[in-house]
Amino acid sequence: MNRWVMLALGVNAHASVTLGLFGLPLVMPEILRHFGVSLPVGGVIGNAPAFGILLALVAWGALADRHGERLVLGTGVGLAALLFAAVALVEQAWAVVVLLALAGAAGSAAMVGGGRIVLRWFEPPERGVAMGLRQVSFTLGMAIGAFALPPVARAYGLPGVMLVCAGASLVAAVLAALFLAEPPHDLSASGATPEGSPYRQPTLWRVHATSALHVVPQVVVSTYGVSCLVKLYDWDSVAAGQLFGVAAIGGAVVRIAVGRWSDRTGLRMRPLLLITLVTLVVLALLVAGTFGGTWLGPVMIAAAAVMTVAGNGLAYLAAGELAGPGWAGRVLGTHNTVQNSVSLVVTPLAGALMDGTGMWAGFAAGLACALLSLPVIPFRGERP
Numbered sequence: 086m087n088r089w090v091m092l093a094l095g096v097n098a099h100a101s102v103t104l105g106l107f108g109l110p111l112v113m114p115e116i117l118r119h120f121g122v123s124l125p126v127g128g129v130i131g132n133a134p135a136f137g138i139l140l141a142l143v144a145w146g147a148l149a150d151r152h153g154e155r156l157v158l159g160t161g162v163g164l165a166a167l168l169f170a171a172v173a174l175v176e177q178a179w180a181v182v183v184l185l186a187l188a189g190a191a192g193s194a195a196m197v198g199g200g201r202i203v204l205r206w207f208e209p210p211e212r213g214v215a216m217g218l219r220q221v222s223f224t225l226g227m228a229i230g231a232f233a234l235p236p237v238a239r240a241y242g243l244p245g246v247m248l249v250c251a252g253a254s255l256v257a258a259v260l261a262a263l264f265l266a267e268p269p270h271d272l273s274a275s276g277a278t279p280e281g282s283p284y285r286q287p288t289l290w291r292v293h294a295t296s297a298l299h300v301v302p303q304v305v306v307s308t309y310g311v312s313c314l315v316k317l318y319d320w321d322s323v324a325a326g327q328l329f330g331v332a333a334i335g336g337a338v339v340r341i342a343v344g345r346w347s348d349r350t351g352l353r354m355r356p357l358l359l360i361t362l363v364t365l366v367v368l369a370l371l372v373a374g375t376f377g378g379t380w381l382g383p384v385m386i387a388a389a390a391v392m393t394v395a396g397n398g399l400a401y402l403a404a405g406e407l408a409g410p411g412w413a414g415r416v417l418g419t420h421n422t423v424q425n426s427v428s429l430v431v432t433p434l435a436g437a438l439m440d441g442t443g444m445w446a447g448f449a450a451g452l453a454c455a456l457l458s459l460p461v462i463p464f465r466g467e468r469p
Contacts (some may be wrong), residue, residue: 306389
């Protein structure tokens with residue numbers, strides 16, 4: 086079948102499961118109201134899928150390396166759908182956290198499988214655009230969630246939100262199980278690949294470390310951006326969610342453009358460096374705007390929602406290409422595990438910092454981590 090159809094199935098699976106794995110902070114005001122908890126505790130509940138994602142990504146990657154994407158996506162996303170539905174039936178916060186963590190473990194299959202589709206179906210000169218499209222699955226899921234989940238939360242509460250997440254994931258799992266196929270020729274072997282473990286390369290460790298630092302501002306903005314607009318600027322929660330929906334669409338366009346740029350230059354890390362520099366400017370303005378409570382805050386929250394995710398696809402693609410065909414699933418799983426480990430630590434700490442000091446302080450922490458990433462990005466010596 087056409088490689089673009091395979092990519093579309095992977096994008097659909099990842100976008101659909103993203104609603105439940107990463108979209109819950111979009112209804113943070115409802116989570117706080119439903120459980121009667123503080124902002125840091127609400128952050129833990131909204132990001133509970135990350136606990137499961139952390140534990141399962143490498144295992145899904147190894148399974149994908151051995152058995153392919155069809156089994157992995159169909160099974161994992163299907164199980165996530167059932168667990169999202171189960172969340173709608175329970176009321177205790179601890180039970181919700183456990184079920185969401187299990188859903189994260191199951192649904193993380195889409196995070197690994199989609200990346201392998203790009204590496205195995207596309208030639209290197211097409212991979213930047215293909216990975217940009219694949220990474221759009223996250224922003225597409227977040228855009229749909231931003232427009233759909235807050236109104237559902239207002240009308241039907243948190244159970245309604247979880248049933249929507251379950252339905253979307255179930256449809257995507259069925260489509261993946263029915264139509265995903267193996268490529269006629271595995272293109273992930275194109276070009277030079279490492280012998281033995283790819284972790285003998287210092288460059289791969291630096292790519293992981295770069296993403297670990299970049300995920301801090303991404304998590305702070307995506308988790309607490311809606312709450313900042315509601316709490317600091319008195320925005321309506323639905324309007325705040327819609328702002329993030331528009332930003333997600335902008336992020337999708339930027340990711341595809343960055344992928345095309347990367348393919349034209351044949352470089353991955355130098356474009357990532359330039360994106361990081363732009364992100365630093367946006368985050369600095371965001372800190373200034375939220376510190377003073379000025380109009381600059383909402384504008385820069387939208388800009389930060391775009392820029393903090395713009396370079397994800399480049400780092401993810403670089404990690405997969407450095408891995409080679411035999412290690413791609415495991416390395417991509419490890420890459421996402423690193424990101425989610427950081428996310429788990431950052432979420433409550435940033436929530437506590439913002440509760441105790443002010444919203445600007447969490448954004449300042451993200452700015453500091455983005456700044457620290459500059460000497461880590463392995464752009465020196467990169468050749469087309």
